[in-house]
Structure formats: structure tokens, C-alpha cells
Amino acid sequence: MTGRGLGPTAGALRHVVLMAGAVIMLSPFVWMVLSSFKPQSEILTAELTFLPQRWAAIENYATVWTRVPMGRFLLNGAIVTASIFALQVLVNLPCAYALAKLRFRGRRALFAVVLLGLLIPIHATAIPIYILFHHAGILNTYAALILPFAISVFGIFMLRQFFMTVPDDLIDAARIDGVSEIGIVWRVMLPTAMPAVTAFGIFSVVAHWNDYFWPLIAIGTRELYTPPLGVAFFRLNDGGTEYGVLMAAATIVIMPLVAAFLLAQRRFIEGVTFTGLKG
Amino acid sequence: MVIRGLVKNFGDTRVLNGVDLDIGAGEFITVLGPSGCGKTTLMRIIAGLERQDAGSVEIDGRPVDALRPNERDIAMVFQSYALYPHLTVFDNIALPLRMRRLSWRQRLPGMRRIDRSAQAIERGIAAKVREVAGLLQIEPLLARKPAQLSGGQKQRVAVGRAMVREPRVFLMDEPLSNLDAELRVHMRAEIAQLHRRIGVTFIYVTHDQAEAMTMSDRVVVMMGGRPLQFAPPGDVYADPEDLQVARFVGSPRINTLPGTVHAGGSIEVGGLAVPFDTGLAPGAQVTVSLRPADTKIALQTPDTAGADRAGRELAATIVHRENLGSDLFLHCRVEGIDATLVAREDPGKVGLLPVGAEIRIGLPVEHLLAFDASGRRVRPGGRMTSLAQPAAA
Numbered sequence: 127m128t129g130r131g132l133g134p135t136a137g138a139l140r141h142v143v144l145m146a147g148a149v150i151m152l153s154p155f156v157w158m159v160l161s162s163f164k165p166q167s168e169i170l171t172a173e174l175t176f177l178p179q180r181w182a183a184i185e186n187y188a189t190v191w192t193r194v195p196m197g198r199f200l201l202n203g204a205i206v207t208a209s210i211f212a213l214q215v216l217v218n219l220p221c222a223y224a225l226a227k228l229r230f231r232g233r234r235a236l237f238a239v240v241l242l243g244l245l246i247p248i249h250a251t252a253i254p255i256y257i258l259f260h261h262a263g264i265l266n267t268y269a270a271l272i273l274p275f276a277i278s279v280f281g282i283f284m285l286r287q288f289f290m291t292v293p294d295d296l297i298d299a300a301r302i303d304g305v306s307e308i309g310i311v312w313r314v315m316l317p318t319a320m321p322a323v324t325a326f327g328i329f330s331v332v333a334h335w336n337d338y339f340w341p342l343i344a345i346g347t348r349e350l351y352t353p354p355l356g357v358a359f360f361r362l363n364d365g366g367t368e369y370g371v372l373m374a375a376a377t378i379v380i381m382p383l384v385a386a387f388l389l390a391q392r393r394f395i396e397g398v399t400f401t402g403l404k405g
Numbered sequence: 406m407v408i409r410g411l412v413k414n415f416g417d418t419r420v421l422n423g424v425d426l427d428i429g430a431g432e433f434i435t436v437l438g439p440s441g442c443g444k445t446t447l448m449r450i451i452a453g454l455e456r457q458d459a460g461s462v463e464i465d466g467r468p469v470d471a472l473r474p475n476e477r478d479i480a481m482v483f484q485s486y487a488l489y490p491h492l493t494v495f496d497n498i499a500l501p502l503r504m505r506r507l508s509w510r511q512r513l514p515g516m517r518r519i520d521r522s523a524q525a526i527e528r529g530i531a532a533k534v535r536e537v538a539g540l541l542q543i544e545p546l547l548a549r550k551p552a553q554l555s556g557g558q559k560q561r562v563a564v565g566r567a568m569v570r571e572p573r574v575f576l577m578d579e580p581l582s583n584l585d586a587e588l589r590v591h592m593r594a595e596i597a598q599l600h601r602r603i604g605v606t607f608i609y610v611t612h613d614q615a616e617a618m619t620m621s622d623r624v625v626v627m628m629g630g631r632p633l634q635f636a637p638p639g640d641v642y643a644d645p646e647d648l649q650v651a652r653f654v655g656s657p658r659i660n661t662l663p664g665t666v667h668a669g670g671s672i673e674v675g676g677l678a679v680p681f682d683t684g685l686a687p688g689a690q691v692t693v694s695l696r697p698a699d700t701k702i703a704l705q706t707p708d709t710a711g712a713d714r715a716g717r718e719l720a721a722t723i724v725h726r727e728n729l730g731s732d733l734f735l736h737c738r739v740e741g742i743d744a745t746l747v748a749r750e751d752p753g754k755v756g757l758l759p760v761g762a763e764i765r766i767g768l769p770v771e772h773l774l775a776f777d778a779s780g781r782r783v784r785p786g787g788r789m790t791s792l793a794q795p796a797a798a
Contacts, residue, residue, distance in 0.1 A: 298454050299487035303566070304475035304504035317491035 162186055162373035169369045186374040190360070193371075196378060198349065199356035204382075206271045206341075206352060207334045211327055213276040218326075219319075222285035223311045227297055237286070243279035248340060256343055270344040271352065275334060281326050288322035289315060324393040328386070335383055353379040406451075406574060406606060411460035413446055413630075420446045422630035424460070433600050433607040435617040435638075438627035439653065444610045447627070448578050451608065452481050464573060475504070480567035481576040484583065486559045488551040488566070495534055495547040498565045502530045505570060537565045540602075557588045564596075568603065575600075577609045581616060593619055614654050618642065626650045648692055648780035657697050657734060660746040664693040664775070672775065675719050675742040679768055683775055683783045691783065692776045699772035700748040702735065702764045704757065718765040721746065726760055728752055737764060 161169055165182035168175065190196055224230070225237050255274050259265045264273075292315065300314045316323065338354040345351060351359075357379055360372040406428040413421040420443040428434050436444040449455040451462055453474035461470050469477045480501075488497050503512060510516060511523040538544045541561045551559060560580060567575060577596070581589045597620045600607050611617055617624045618638040625635045626647075634646040645651035651659045664674040666689040670682030674693050683691060703718070724745065725736035733752040738745050746766060750758065758764070775783045 293485055293487065295483040295485045295487035296489070298449075298452075298474075299481070299483060299566075300489075301454060302452060302474045302479065302481050303501040305500075309504075314489060317489075320491075 158373050159377055161369060162377045164370055166368055166370055182370055183374075186370040187378070189368070189371045190375045190378060194351075194356055194359050195348075196356055196375070199351050199353050200379070200382065202268075202350060203335055203353040203379075205268060207331045209268070209272045210275045210334050211330050213272065214278045214281050214326075214330055215323060217277050218281040218285050219316060219323075220308065220311050221282045222289050223307075223315050225282065225286045226289035227292075227294070228307075240279050240282050240286075244283060248274070252340065252343060259344065265344055266346050266350065268350065271341055271350070274340065275330075278326075278330065281330065284326050285319060285322055288319050292318055321393055324390055328390060331386065332383060335379075406465075406608075407463040408451070409461050409463075411447065411450060411462070412458045413443070413450060413455065414458050420630050421450070421457070424627075424630075424632055426625060426632065426635060428606060428608070430465075431604050431606055433597070433620060433622045434609065434625060435621035435623075436608065436610045436625045436627055437614060437617040437641075437653070438612065440612055442627045443630040444612075444627050445578055448481075448576050448608065448610050451574070452479055452576055453477050477574075478572050479574045479576055480570065480572035481578065482560075482563045482567050482580045484579040486551075486563040486580075486583075488559060488562055490551050492550070493547065494538075494543065494549050494551070494554070494562050494565075495531075497551070497562055498534045498537060498547075498569050499530050501566060501570045502533060503527075506530060533569055534565075537569045540568075541565050556584050557592065560584065560592060564599065568599075571603075571605075573605055575605055575607045577607065579611055579613075580609075581611075582613070589616075596620060614656070618654075626653060628653070645774065646782050648694070648776040648782075651694055651774060651776070655696060657747045659694045659696055659774075660700055660744075661692050661694045662739070662744050662746070663742065664691045665689070666691055674768065675739055675744075677719060677768065679770060679773065681770060681773060681775060682785050683777075685777060685783060690778050692780075693768070694774045694776065695746075695768065695772055697734065697747040697749045699769060700746055701767050701769065702737065702748045702750065702758075703767070704762060704764055718767050719746075721764050721766050723758060723760050723762045723764060726755075726758070728755055733758075737766060739766070 160176065160178070163181055163183040163186070164178040165180055165185070168178060168180065168182075225233065225240065251274075256265070259270050259273075264270050296314060296318070297310055300310045305313055335352075336354060337352070338358065341352045341355055342358075345355065357372065357375045360375050361367055406426075408424055408426040408428075411421050411424040412419070422443075424443075424447060426434075436447060438444045446455060450457045453469065453472060453476075457470070461468055463469065464477065464479070489500065492500065506526045506529070507523060511520055511526070517523045517527055534547070535544065538547055541564060543558065543561050543565060546554060546558055546562070551562070554562065560583075563580070580596070581592050584592060593616055596607075596609075600620075609616070609620065618641075621638055623636060624638050624641045625632045626641060626649075627633065628647075628649045634641055634650045636644070636646075641650060642654050645654065648661070652661070662674050664672040664679070666683050666685045666687055667673050667678060668687040670680060671678045672681045672683065672691060672693060673679075679693070681693075683689070685691065702721075719739050720741075721737040721739045723735050724738045727734040727736075730752060733750045733755055735748045735750055735758060736745050737748060748766065770785075775785075777783050
């Protein structure tokens with residue numbers, strides 16, 4: 127896997143391929159950032175320029191902050207994603223522990239149901255949930271944004287795979303030491319599963335921070351808008367789409383994620399490779 | 406501790422098949438058996454980690470079958486040590502005490518900083534942890550995480566965590582099998598000393614006969630989910646109740662020869678009539694066995710080939726030689742029967758006994774063990790007591 131066996135040509139080729147991939151992945155992102163620095167006229171010209179000839183960064187970003195309560199949107203996003211993640215951990219850990227380590231009747235069937243749950247997209251259940259929330263009277267609240275995602279089958283699956291690798295002796299030792307089953311989940315499994323929890327956390331936060339579909343359905347008032355709804359606000363305004371401003375808004379929305387990823391990068395990779403290898 | 410009629414099935418497989426044991430307070434008991442004999446399952450049932458299908462376990466006259474593991478007042482050391490990887494050595498050892506002495510409210514994160522009574526309890530726990538650490542000489546390690554410890558150190562921490570709450574029974578499941586040979590011998594002595602010092606009942610599971618022989622007061626030899634013999638280590642070696650026990654204990658393996666009971670109190674082995682009154686019907690098949698250490702050989706020379714010796718010794722050929730320095734093991738093929746015997750000899754004689762040499766093997770009747778067709782021991786009718794315990798005391 128290290129490629130040490132490869133010759134210099136093959137080694138160079140490998141880097142060329144990887145770099146080409148990186149360019150393809152990064153270019154839309156770079157283009158977004160660059161466009162957010164350009165005035166509308168320059169974005170709409172026929173010729174392609176890399177750097178802006180006239181910098182419009184301050185205008186574009188200022189427009190974002192003044193025209194909509196962007197801070198409020200970001201705060202909403204933070205509240206919603208943090209609550210979703212907290213609830214998911216609260217539900218997933220005991221669930222994954224039971225599926226991985228407890229012996230009970232119907233465990234295999236239950237796990238099969240969890241796997242089945244992985245196949246059902248949110249779009250299939252959106253309307254029933256919408257109707258349910260309507261009758262419960264909680265549409266247009268934070269709860270409407272959070273509750274549908276409180277249980278993550280993907281998270282249960284991922285943590286269960288991780289827990290399978292935790293030695294049974296460790297759990298038995300905890301039982302003998304007087305730790306209750308719930309105690310084992312929080313005192314023994316959670317600390318050993320931190321890489322997996324972190325990796326899942328990044329998946330979860332990214333998915334729900336960027337989620338456009340469900341908030342669009344569940345939320346009507348602007349006070350509860352999440353960041354993607356805030357970005358969409360700049361699309362198709364009265365005077366057509368202002369691309370520079372739109373790109374600036376998108377950049378602002380993405381920044382917290384990029385920062386969070388860079389901070390947790392090592393753990394994230396650890397977690398993904400761990401579950402990937404052992405699962 | 407009293408164990409009565411324990412039965413345990415995993416699906417259709419019966420792993421424990423009626424286990425009865427009476428264990429005295431403060432005894433060091435070793436459960437010895439090959440892998441898959443049910444010894445670990447027995448241990449897990451005693452610990453309460455597994456529920457038996459029938460039978461009962463009593464500790465100090467109190468049935469513990471309905472109790473959770475932590476209510477049984479037992480401690481267990483696992484083969485893998487099972488230390489909590491995220492906790493320091495100190496916290497690993499302190500955890501059982503924290504679970505017992507602090508209420509769940511006091512165990513919440515941060516509560517120990519606010520709650521005064523929790524602080525007092527915590528001081529008591531710290532003192533106890535340090536005492537145990539001092540005893541095991543792991544005080545300098547208290548701030549480390551398990552990943553920073555060597556195998557022997559982890560082992561000690563695991564023992565410390567088990568000791569700290571002063572259990573009535575100490576269970577150890579192959580605790581030395583992950584250590585290298587030298588450290589294993591060292592820890593063997595250390596665990597035996599620990600037992601003498603704290604004086605509680607130890608139940609020690611192993612497949613290593615050296616551990617069983619050197620550490621325990623009594624050994625339970627288990628095979629196929631059932632204890633075959635429960636006796637002091639010397640008796641298990643010298644006076645096995647069952648052919649399987651005789652075969653499992655002792656290295657190299659005990660020699661076995663097929664024999665037939667003859668009328669008039671003798672067994673015919675390879676053409677020899679050995680005076681051994683089994684009390685079995687003439688014609689019954691038996692297995693005669695002899696420890697390699699008791700198997701004496703002599704070179705076949707013209708003067709030993711005389712008719713008077715021929716009736717009492719087996720003619721054989723040396724087919725393989727193992728010189729271990731301290732011992733010389735000779736593998737000898739016996740003429741006329743399909744059997745290879747191993748004899749232990751003084752390595753000084755190595756020059757005299759080349760491969761291919763024709764030799765004679767005596768069958769000293771005072772060292773012979775006979776087993777009936779089902780593998781149970783048969784003792785010579787009139788000489789029971791003289792044979793019974795040479796090494797038992």
C-alpha cells in the first residue's frame with residue numbers, strides 16, 4: 127500500500143493521477159471562492175479570468191450580511207446540527223452496544239431491520255413525517271428540524287461494527303467491577319469508541335449542516351432558516367441571481383465545516399479507516 | 406465454595422456435564438484441562454457472567470446463582486487483562502471501589518469537585534489504590550495509560566484491580582498465557598506469594614500443567630466438561646484416577662501399552678506376564694502405563710540377553726533421541742507390539758545409547774498404572790496402599 131515497491135516512473139504517475147483527482151475535486155470549490163470576489167459583470171463575461179480584475183469581495187460579503195440575518199442562520203445551523211448529533215449519540219450508542227454485545231432473542235432480526243433502514247431515503251418518509259408534525263403542531267420549530275434525524279440507522283450500523291471489535295473481556299471486567307449495562311455504554315464503550323463517534327459526528331454534522339431538502343419543507347419563517355436556506359435566498363431575486371453574492375453566501379456557510387474538518391481531520395481519517403478495516 | 410451439578414449447554418453442545426466441586430476457604434485451586442474442556446465456562450458461571458442450565462454455586466454457604474457478578478464478591482483477572490484503555494492505571498484500579506463506594510450522583514463528572522462527602526470517599530479510595538499499588542510494586546506506573554505498559558505490568562495492574570476490593574474469591578483465567586516464558590515463571594511465583602499473603606480462595610484456570618503443578622493446593626483436571634480428578638498436584642501426577650488425566654499431566658506424555666488380564670493375578674503385556682492383580686475378569690483389555698522417568702532401559706548385551714531376564718523385560722530398539730541437556734529422552738520401539746515408549750535417562754549415558762541400539766525395558770510393577778477399557782484406574786488388589794501416594798505428601 128505504501129508504493130515503496132514501485133519504480134520512480136510509476137511513483138510519479140501515481141502522484142499525477144492523484145493530483146488530477148484533487149484538481150477535479152477542488153476546482154468547483156476554488157471557483158466558488160474566486161467568484162465570490164468578483165463583481166456580477168465580470169462573472170457574466172464571456173472570457174474566463176482566474177483572478178478578479180476588479181475586487182468586489184467586500185461588497186459581496188457585506189451584501190450577504192446586510193440583506194439577510196446570516197448570523198442568525200449560522201446559529202440556527204449550529205443549534206440544529208449540534209442537537210441532532212447529541213440525540214444521535216444518545217440513541218445510537220446504547221443501540222449499537224445492544225446489537226453488538228448483548229445476546230437476546232431476535233437480535234439478528236433487529237439488526238436486519240436496521241440494515242433495511244439504511245435503504246430508505248428521507249424523501250420516502252418526508253411526507254408522512256410532515257403530516258405527523260403538522261398534527262403534532264410542531265412544524266416551523268427547531269423540533270421539526272431535529273427530531274426526524276434523532277435516530278440514525280447509519281450511525282447505529284457504524285458504531286455496531288466498531289463495537290464488535292471491542293473485546294468481550296473488557297465488558298465482562300466492567301460487569302464484575304460493578305458497572306451497570308448503561309454504565310458500560312457510557313464509561314467503557316464511549317471512550318473506546320471515540321474515533322468512531324468522531325467520524326460519525328463529522329458525517330452527521332456535514333449532512334445536516336448542508337441539508338436543504340427537509341428544512342425547506344419543515345420551515346416557513348425566516349427566523350428558523352438554516353444556512354442552506356439562507357444561501358438559496360440569494361437565488362432568483364427580483365433582479366435575477368446575483369452570482370457574486372450567492373457565492374459569497376455559500377462560502378460563508380461552508381467555512382465552519384472546513385474549519386471543523388481541518389481540526390478533526392486526523393480523528394476523522396482514523397475513524398473511517400478503523401470502521402472500514404474492521405467492519 | 407460449593408459447586409453442585411453444574412450443567413451448561415451452548416445450543417446442542419454440552420460444555421459442562423455435571424460439575425461438583427467442594428473448595429475450602431483460602432485454597433488455591435487450579436482448573437487444568439485442554440482448550441474446549443469447559444474450564445473457562447465453569448469460571449464464567451462462577452463469576453456470574455454466564456448462567457448455568459442446571460446446578461448451583463454457593464459461596465460461604467450462600468447460593469449466588471441469582472446474584473449479578475458484582476454482588477458475588479468475586480474478582481476476576483482476564484487472559485487479555487481487560488484494562489480500560491482510556492483510564493490511567495490509578496483510575497483502572499480505583500474503578501471497582503468508585504462503583505461500590507460512590508453513589509451514581511457522586512460519580513457524575515465534576516461532582517467530586519463539589520460534593521464534600523464524595524471527596525472524603527475519594528481520599529479513602531486513593532489510599533487503598535496506593536496500598537495495593539505498593540504491594541504490587543506498580544506505584545511509579547499509576548499515572549500511565551495501559552497502552553504504555555509492558556505485558557507484565559498490565560498483568561500486575563489487572564491483579565491490582567481485582568485485589569483492591571478485597572473479594573472472597575479470586576478468579577484467574579489463564580492470566581499468564583500472554584507473557585513470555587521467563588516472565589511467566591516469575592509471575593507464577595508472584596501469584597503464589599500473593600495468595601499466601603492475602604489468603605482468600607483462588608481459582609485459577611489454565612491449560613499449562615507447569616502452572617497447575619507449581620502453584621496450587623489442589624488441581625481439578627477437566628476433560629469433556631467434567632472434572633476427572635480433584636487432588637493435590639502430586640497425586641494428579643503420580644496417582645491419576647483416569648487414563649486421560651495420566652496422559653494430560655506429565656511431560657513427555659506417559660507411556661501406554663495395551664495389556665490383557667490373565668487369570669491368577671497378572672497382566673500380559675507384549676508377551677510378558679506382569680504380576681498385577683487387577684481383580685478384572687481374565688481376558689479383559691487394559692492399558693498399562695508408566696512414566697518416562699520410571700521407564701528404565703538397559704543395553705542388550707550377551708550377558709543380559711539371558712533367559713532369566715527375557716521373561717521380565719521388553720525387547721526394544723531406540724528409534725529417536727532427544728538430548729535436552731538436563732534430560733535425555735529415548736524413544737524406543739517395542740518389538741512385537743505397536744508401541745513406542747519414551748524413557749528418561751541421564752544425559753551422561755548419551756554415548757552408550759545410539760539410535761538403532763537394541764535395548765531392554767523393564768516394567769517395574771511398583772510404578773505401573775493400569776486402566777480398564779473405559780479409562781478408569783484399576784489398582785492392584787492387595788497392594789493398594791503401598792502404591793497409592795509416593796509423592797502426595
